Amino acid sequence: xxxxxxxxxxxxxxxxxxxxxxxxxSYGGTVNLFWYVQYPGQHLQLLLKYFSGDPLVKGIKGFEAxxxxxxxxxxxxxxxxxxxxxxxxxxxxxxPRTGGFxxxxxxxxxxxxxx
Amino acid sequence: xxxxxxxxxHLVMGMTNKKSLKxxxxxxxxxxxxxxxxxxxxxxxxxxxxxxxxxxxxxxxSRFSPECPNSSHLFLHLHTLQPEDSALYLCASSQDRTDxxxxxxxTRLTVL
Numbered sequence: 001x002x003x004x005x006x007x008x009x010x011x012x013x014x015x016x017x018x019x020x021x022x023x024x025x026s027y028g029g030t031v032n033l034f035w036y037v038q039y040p041g042q043h044l045q046l047l048l049k050y051f052s053g054d055p056l057v058k059g060i061k062g063f064e065a066x067x068x069x070x071x072x073x074x075x076x077x078x079x080x081x082x083x084x085x086x087x088x089x090x091x092x093x094x095x096p097r098t099g100g101f102x103x104x105x106x107x108x109x110x111x112x113x114x115x
Numbered sequence: 116x117x118x119x120x121x122x123x124x125h126l127v128m129g130m131t132n133k134k135s136l137k138x139x140x141x142x143x144x145x146x147x148x149x150x151x152x153x154x155x156x157x158x159x160x161x162x163x164x165x166x167x168x169x170x171x172x173x174x175x176x177s178r179f180s181p182e183c184p185n186s187s188h189l190f191l192h193l194h195t196l197q198p199e200d201s202a203l204y205l206c207a208s209s210q211d212r213t214d215x216x217x218x219x220x221x222t223r224l225t226v227l
Contacts, residue, residue, distance in 0.1 A: 032213055043119075044205065044218040090158065094213050100170055101212040105158040 002027045004093050006106035013081050014114045021076040021109050023091030032094035033074040034103075035065055039087045047089070050074065061085070083115045118142045119219035121206050127225045128196065136191040136222045138206030146212050147189040149181060150205040152221070158205075164189060165212055196226045 007022035025031065035047040048059025055067040065076045074091060091106040119140045128134050140147065149161040163171035164183040178200075180192040189206055203223050207216040 034215065036216075036218075043220045044207075044216075046215050046217075049215060100165065102163075102171070103160075103212075103216065105160075107157040 002093070002095050002097075002102075002104055004091055004104050004106040006089075006091050006109050008109050009107065010110050010112070012112045012114065015083055016080050017113075019076070019078040019081045019085070019111070021089055021091075021111070023074045023076065023106060025072050025074070025091075025093040025104075027072075027093065027095045029096065033065075033067060034092040034094070035059065035063070035074070035076050036090045036092060036105075037087050038090070038108075044090070047076070081111075081113050083113050085111060086113045087111060118217050119206060119208055121204075121219035121222050123222060124220065125223045125225075127227065128193070129227050130196060130198075132196075133192070133194040135193065136204055136206075136224075138189040138191075138219055140187055140189075140206075140208035140217070142208055142210075142217060144208035144210050144217070145186060146209045147183060147186075148207040148209075148216065149189065149191050150207065152203040152205055161191075163212070170212075193224075196224075198226050200224065201226045 003026050005024045033050040036044050037047045038044045048057050050057045050067045058064045063078050067074050088108045088110050090108045092103050094103045122137045147164045151159040160173050161175045162181040167183050178195050182190040203221040205221045206219040209216045
């Protein structure tokens with residue numbers, strides 16, 4: 001069965017530190033890839049997405065992610081985090097299946113940035 | 116962001132009650148979703164509707180009953196729930212089933 005794995009459940013960083021959150025998926029075909037973010041008290045929202053083209057995609061608030069097809073990975077990065085980046089981050093993969101498509105979410109990574 | 120709204124925002128119910136959660140999307144999307152978000156668990160997809168037709172039911176117990184009367188509205192009818200059903204229930208919509216999902220704020224459900 002298809003799955004999405006996020007390697008870190010909790011990450012604690014100081015402001016200005018660099019961030020990389022891992023995401024791997026298990027599906028051999030063409031996929032659409034997403035990172036969503038849920039700030040405290042707010043709803044889930046899109047951070048960035050990859051459908052095709054340049055495998056390095058840029059999103060809001062200085063985030064970027066790189067799709068590496070050979071590694072089935074879509075890691076999220078930010079060179080210098082801010083306190084306001086404290087949130088939960090979800091990787092998601094949209095895959096084709098019988099009868100349509102399905103989006104599978106990872107378990108999420110809680111990021112806490114110390115001021 | 117008021118693209119997807121959910122009511123009520125909080126709900127406390129007993130195990131014998133019947134209640135409904137409502138979701139409305141103002142984005143002109145064709146697909147709508149119900150998810151369950153519990154602490155320390157991945158987001159669980161419950162139901163998917165595409166063009167008002169239910170296209171996915173992820174082995175959800177029959178005490179949860181979805182309804183999609185039109186492309187803008189989605190309901191989740193609840194009856195004889197269990198305490199373990201306490202969670203945040205999220206509604207989402209998307210243009211189609213491959214694209215970005217837009218989430219509502221959720222309904223925080225507590226079953227006593």
